[in-house]
Amino acid sequence: MIAFPLVALITVLAVIEVMVLGVLVGRGRLRYGVPAPATSGPPEWERLNRAHLNSLEQLVLFVPLFFAYCFNAHLSSGIALGIVFLVARVMYARGYIRDPEKRAAGAALTFAVQVWLAAGAVIGLLVKIVRS
Numbered sequence: 001m002i003a004f005p006l007v008a009l010i011t012v013l014a015v016i017e018v019m020v021l022g023v024l025v026g027r028g029r030l031r032y033g034v035p036a037p038a039t040s041g042p043p044e045w046e047r048l049n050r051a052h053l054n055s056l057e058q059l060v061l062f063v064p065l066f067f068a069y070c071f072n073a074h075l076s077s078g079i080a081l082g083i084v085f086l087v088a089r090v091m092y093a094r095g096y097i098r099d100p101e102k103r104a105a106g107a108a109l110t111f112a113v114q115v116w117l118a119a120g121a122v123i124g125l126l127v128k129i130v131r132s
Contacts, residue, residue, distance in 0.1 A: 003079070007070050010082035011063060017089055018059050021052035024097075051096040051103075055089055058110055065117035073124030078117070085113045 028034070028048045034041035039049070062085055070078035092106025 003070075003075050006079050007067070007075075007082070010079065010086065011066065013086055014059055014062060014082075014089070017086065017093070018052065018055045021048070021055050021093060025049050025052045047097050047100060051093040054096070055093060058089065058114075061114055062117075065114060065121055068121035068125065069117040072128055073120035078120075081113050081117055085110065088113060 025045075025048050028045045029036065029041075032042045032045040034045050040046060066078065066082055066085070069081070088106050088109035090106070092103050092110060095102030095104070095106055
């Protein structure tokens with residue numbers, strides 16, 4: 001069955017996205033002269049750093065919700081939501097790095113996916129509990 005590998009692939013891609021942003025933050029430290037452990041610097045570097053940190057924060061929410069939804073609510077729609085999440089995070093990071101005002105669409109889409117995953121996971125789990 002290809003479903004589990006797709007769930008795993010989406011999860012790994014979400015982690016890789018955060019890793020790539022981490023590399024960009026490290027390179028940005030050199031480019032913008034922000035020595036570690038400083039957490040403030042030029043606005044360009046701060047946008048890179050904030051996009052990375054926000055992506056890490058969202059990953060912590062996404063992974064358990066994604067797995068709970070996929071295996072307790074609906075696998076196919078969970079996979080589709082996972083793909084939408086990946087696209088939303090790229091939209092968010094690209095927008096924020098360029099201009100903080102341009103992060104709104106990615107942020108809203110990320111939030112919508114997480115709300116859907118959370119609601120679906122709770123409903124799916126409750127149905128399974130009641131039926132058992």
